[in-house]
Amino acid sequence: MTTIGELGEFGLIARLTRGLPLGPDVALGPGDDAAVVAAPDGRVVATCDLLVEDRHFRRDWSPPYDIGRKAAAQNLADVAAMGARPTALLVGLAAPAATEAAWVQRLYDGLADECARAGASVVGGDVVAAEAITLAVTALGDLAGRPPLTRSGARPGDLVAVRGRLGLSSAGLELLRRGEDEPAELVRAHRRPSPPYEAGAEARAAGATALLDVSDGLVQDLGHVAEASGVRIEIDSTAVPVPEILGPGGLRHALTGGEDHAFAGTFPPGARPPAGWTVIGRVAEGAGVVVDGRPYGPGGWDHYRG
Structure with missing residues (x-):
């Protein structure tokens, strides 16, 4: 098997970027000092994440294609959570020289395919030698002339709703x-x-007042909305969509498990959240998050708590 050390930096870059699909937002793709991505709105939504081997992924647990899909998904979801349309992904890769080139190719296949799901493109990045595999992923998005959806817009009386699966990844x-x-x-x-x-x-x-990606656990992430908006969020545990496959511990996973990248938002009183959204509570005066009237925890992910 050919290693990335045998290919060399520029040989690896050529292999990874050859044939990458580029969407209509990309005016100039990989190959120059930088890519050129359209920003019709005049503003760019930007977010980034680091993924470190044996901290965020393990090669004995996940194939490279899935690692790539996951790395792209967690960044693209953040862009969507701002109410923006994902447009581009930049990927920095650090890896040992002995890493098989085919492994890295499958990683990039996963990145490209997840971008395709969201309507975005991989437009460039960097590669460097390191002792452990690390990915630095930056996602860009376009607001199409509209204000961003932030964590600070929730108001007392709003409904709290979720979209997507909760607890399965945990x-x-x-x-x-x-x-x-x-x-x-x-x-x-x-x-x-x-x-x-x-x-x-x-x-x-649907007129959402606040929105975020559930990456570190529903209760913990809604806590960010409560803090930024200066409100209290009250969750009804009987309304939380708990997949049957989770079994007896399902509610705990749904409330505290991260990395499913579902979405949680608040909507004005009387508004009807779109099809596919489930109302799980309401916004009230006060502070923090409660489940059935009581604090719930500990739970959620913190990189320095583990």
Whole structure:
């Protein structure tokens, strides 16, 4: 097997960028000092994430294609959560020279395919030698002339609703940690999340007052909305959509599990959230997040707590 060290930096770049599909937002793709991406709005939504081997992914748990899909998804979901349309992805890759070139190629295949799901393109990045594989991913998006949906717009009386699956990735991670791989649906959900990217546009059209991507756990992430908006969020546990496959611990996973990249938003009183959204609570005066009237925890992900 050819390694990336044998290909060299420029040989690897040529292999990875050859044939990358480029969408209509890309005026100039990989090959120059920088790419050129259209920004019709005059503003660019930008976000980035770092993924470190054995911290965010393990090669013995996930194939490279799934790692690429997941790396793209978590960034593209952040763009959609601003009410923007994802347009482009930039990828920085650090990897040992002994890494097989075919492994990296499948990683990039996953990145490109997830971009295609969201209507975006991989437009460039960088590669460098390192002792462990690390990905630095930046996603860009376009607001099409509209204001961003932020975490600070929730008001007392608003409805709280969610879109997408909750808890499956967390349950899948628990299985992998125990050395198990069934139910396979849960393991797949952890390896390759499937954000409903259309949720951002749906929420905007329905008049959402706040929106975010659920990446670190529903209760914890809604806490960011509560803090930014200066309100209290009250969740009704009986309304939370808990997939049956999660079993007895399903509610815990749905409330505290991250990485499914569902969306949570607030909507004005009397508004009807779009089809596919589930109302799980309301916004009230006060501070923090409560479930059935009480604080819920501990839970949620923090990179420095683990």
